[in-house]
Amino acid sequence: MASPRERTLAVTDLQVSVGDGLVAVQDVSFEIGRGESVGLVGESGSGKTLTCRAALGLLPTTGRVDGGRIVLGEGPQAVELVGARRSTWDGVRAGRIGAVFQDPASYLNPSLTVGHQLAEQLRVKRGLRRRAAHDRAVELFAEVGLHDPAAVFHQYPHQLSGGMLQRVLIAIAISCEPELLIADEATTALDVVIQAEILALLRRLRETHALSLLLVTHDLAVVAESCERVLVMYGGQIVESGPTAQVLGDPQHPYTRALMAVATIGDWGRRRLDVIPGQPPAAGEEMPGCRFAPRCPVASAACTAGPVPVTDLGGGRTTRCVRSILDEAVPA
């Protein structure tokens, strides 16, 4: 998994529990290089949102990081985020990590203009004067592709469409020149045309700002076009990871295959919709071996005999499937 690039985020053996010590994320390790885009994919309840919330220090009140490390940056700039103090978090959120979420309207104050809300960030976090903050805000609105940015500055959230609000939130998120942008289902609620525009915008910002991107989504198709690497999560664990084209071209974990079958493939002629039978395991559910085994079409006795470790397949690819250990091909 070694990345030749400078490291932006390194998560090691992360364990998160919710409620009464129910383990929801376990044994999660990954890295994001500078300017790299990584997709985190899984069904509802796979632990993908908890993982990114842990990196933002925004776990729900019942959530807790039980173990592992989350390190932002490298060398003298490195900050350990697990157990960080309030003041450390303030610094990190003010200038090093930005985030956008699924429902942009609920993250904006409905009674203030969107320009005011962006300028406020610039004044508080960057220390700009009122005039300079206004000018910079208009510049940022233009950069995220809002037409007539000077007019948008004076509009209230209810006057803008969902796609425009998401652009406003992206402008706010990048206003502090972060190293890492986390997008949690940021395009899920948008229609396909706007979704494609927002994904293109994220790609462009990544190039112009050397921004690292963690894109969290349940839709593999979104990842396919926007991310260099993909992490597939299931039942709180990463079950497969690697360069996107290779993982999608030759998936090694049966769950990745299952996700590909249900994903929005661009085949207009298809006349059947696949489903993954059964339900994912609940948080805290104890399972003897592979967590996907009860739903896996190719499960065998070896799958539930004991914990399944991560296998390094080389070339930056990993999988958590007994067949890789036994060196057996996964039947199609």
Add this chain to the structure above:
Amino acid sequence: MSTTHPTRAPHDVRLAASLPPTPAPLLRVRGLSVSYTPPRKGTHLGTGAALRDADLEVRPGEIVGIVGETGSGKTTLARATVGLVAPAAGEIEFAGEDIGGLRRRARRAFRRSGQVQLVFQDPLRSLDPDLTVTELVREPLDIAGTLSRAERGQRVAESLRLVGLDPEAVADRRPRQLSGGQRQRVSLARAISTRPRLLFCDEPVSALDVSNRNLILNLLDQLRTELDLAVVIIAHDLSSLAGIADRVAVFYRGRIVEQGPIRAVLEEPAHPYTALLTASAPTIALGHEDRLTPDRLRPDPDRPAWPADLGCVFAHRCPFAHDACAEQPRSAPLPHAPQRQSACHDAVVWRERLDPPHPQKESA
């Protein structure tokens, strides 16, 4: 994964079944226009017409998909059809009966009869959190008031079984105690308890993840065969729709810009907006260089801005707009495919005017 639904018929059989002789349409909408409050000056509120001059037919046992962006009139069509809003112009005929012209009392009686039912996007918001599953599913029957108490009880259990829920296991639970997929099944059970003939599903799967999404869509497909339902599905996931709908209608800014058999429409769009939709849909089929990209379907940024309210609703975003587009084109059958309709002056020829691809240019 070989997990298609066992009750699903092979597609050629179904195709044959949906070809002529065509049964009389169950729902026939003609020239329908709906208007909300007129625009208020300077507030950007109220857009006036929400739906203009819409024509749509739905036949028994057919699944019709509706796609379009927010505010394009999809939900307004659903609301007008179930009698929640009165049309400003046009006709709505259900099973040969004119329901658009119904007066207040008659319209309420039609609504309460439960012949047309609506399913909403977010079951957590549309289901009363204080009611149990049994109460939720029985409520429409209580309102329709045609069955005895014992019959209603039976109907509730039967409806729950039809959507794949075990009545005994879920009967006394409340929406909060169910998973997202189960909640949407309860919404469906509630909608089918009156044995409607037409089901209008407003974004039934947008709040679900991909696996549950396909599960619910397959369930709708199964219900239409078992109950001989006509189903209209409003959705923004084109690919899922492609796997289930027979026909599709594409909405843009209050108008139906294109409609026809789903595969033909999505594979070879006859309206530039449909082409933009299909080009924008994400896909895992990598390496399709011949695929049309969204940037080839956007107007040249240097082109003078098209007046927002002039002529064709799509002209301001259409790279092919020309003088003739100052007049809104009527929806007309395609010369080579009369079962398809497109509201574009250049429905057949716009494709020839595409610029050659320029791969490195990508606008956001």
